[in-house]
Amino acid sequence: MAETEQELLERLGGPVAVADLVKELYERVLADPFLAPFFENISMDRLQRMQYEFLVAALDGPVSYSGAELTAVHQGRGITDQHFAKFCGHFADALEAKGVASTDVNLVLSRLSMAKDKVVGTTNTDG
Structure with missing residues (x-):
C-alpha cells in the first residue's frame, strides 16, 4: 500500500473526523430528493454507525465493520449507478x-468505488 493511502485516515482527521463526515454526508443525502426516498423508515442512527464503521475499516482504520454483507443490505432496493454516483x-x-x-478526496472515492458492485447489484464478469 502506498504511503499516501497508509496515512489517509490521519489526514482526514482520524476516526472522530470520519464520524463528523458521516453526519455531514447524510445531511446532504437526506436533502437530496433523488436519494432521500431510500432512507425513509430507516434508523439513521444505526445507518450512520454502520457507515462510520464501513468507512473507517475501508480506510484501514482501527474499526471493524460489523454490519450485514453489503449485497444483502442493498439488494432489491433499486439502487442504480446514478444513485451511487450521486x-x-x-x-x-x-x-x-x-x-x-x-x-x-480522490483516494477516499476510490476506496468507496470498491463497494459499488455490491451496492448497485452488479457483478464483475471479467474476474
Missing part, C-alpha cells in the same frame, strides 16, 4: 467542505 458526489462535497485536499 451519493459519492455528496461525500466528495462533504470532504471538500472540511478542507480535504482533492488528491485525498
